[in-house]
Amino acid sequence: GAGVSQSPSNKVTEKGKDVELRCDPISGHTALYWYRQSLGQGLEFLIYFQGNSAPDKSGLPSDRFSAERTGGSVSTLTIQRTQQEDSAVYLCASSFNPPGLAVMPYEQYFGPGTRLTVT
Amino acid sequence: GQNIDQPTEMTATEGAIVQINCTYQTSGFNGLFWYQQHAGEAPTFLSYNVLDGLEEKGRFSSFLSRSKGYSYLLLKELQMKDSASYLCAVRLRPGANNLFFGTGTRLTVIP
Numbered sequence: 001g002a003g004v005s006q007s008p009s010n011k012v013t014e015k016g017k018d019v020e021l022r023c024d025p026i027s028g029h030t031a032l033y034w035y036r037q038s039l040g041q042g043l044e045f046l047i048y049f050q051g052n053s054a055p056d057k058s059g060l061p062s063d064r065f066s067a068e069r070t071g072g073s074v075s076t077l078t079i080q081r082t083q084q085e086d087s088a089v090y091l092c093a094s095s096f097n098p099p100g101l102a103v104m105p106y107e108q109y110f111g112p113g114t115r116l117t118v119t
Numbered sequence: 120g121q122n123i124d125q126p127t128e129m130t131a132t133e134g135a136i137v138q139i140n141c142t143y144q145t146s147g148f149n150g151l152f153w154y155q156q157h158a159g160e161a162p163t164f165l166s167y168n169v170l171d172g173l174e175e176k177g178r179f180s181s182f183l184s185r186s187k188g189y190s191y192l193l194l195k196e197l198q199m200k201d202s203a204s205y206l207c208a209v210r211l212r213p214g215a216n217n218l219f220f221g222t223g224t225r226l227t228v229i230p
Contacts, residue, residue: 004161033217042123043162043206043220056217091161105150105167108218112161 002026004111006092012117013082021077021114025094032075033095033108034067038088046090049075050097082118089113121145123221125207130227131197139192139224141207149213153181153192154206156223162206166192194226202228 005024013019025032034046045059049069060066064082069075079086093108122144131137143151150169154162168174168183168190180193192205204225208218 035220040222042222043208043218045217045219048217059217105152105164105169107164107167110161110163 006111010115018080023075023092029094029096031095031097033093035091036088084118087118089115121219125221125224128225136195139205141190143188145209147211150210151190152208156204197228
């Protein structure tokens, strides 16, 4: 597609339930990122996939959060046993990061996000 | 820890010039980004500075001083459509492209 797509656009779930959020990055982009944006807060980095390398999970807030990227393309962010503080907009982004040019901007293209509400 | 400071809100008049400041204290630095985010929409890339100085792109310019941990985004000839949040973000190290974002500055352009 022309841009990063995410589904669903909105998700309302009950506390304690598991949720899966999906991201389809721009075709050919080697890197994929998950961020979340809580009301009045900046974007918070969650996890980063680059090619076939092990993902950078340093931003995941707890072990209830996990993510996969299958076949170097589509990614799924899973939140288990959701809590009310998980309510936020979850944003996915992708970029093309060729190796060896670390000073380049490698502009990240963001998807429209999934608004998660935990009741 | 990492810290990025931006004003929470600013208001400016259509046709005017506005400067949005960003100061950062981070454990590393490999570039500073500005993103624009309209309400309910995804952030979109505006500019990138990795060396000191001014980068100009049409009505938008971005400045960086690494020694001062300071950047600003300058918007000229403001238009109503420029009403949005402007996000300052730092890339902490080469090869780690995840960005550390500030909370953003909500700009309102008034007639």
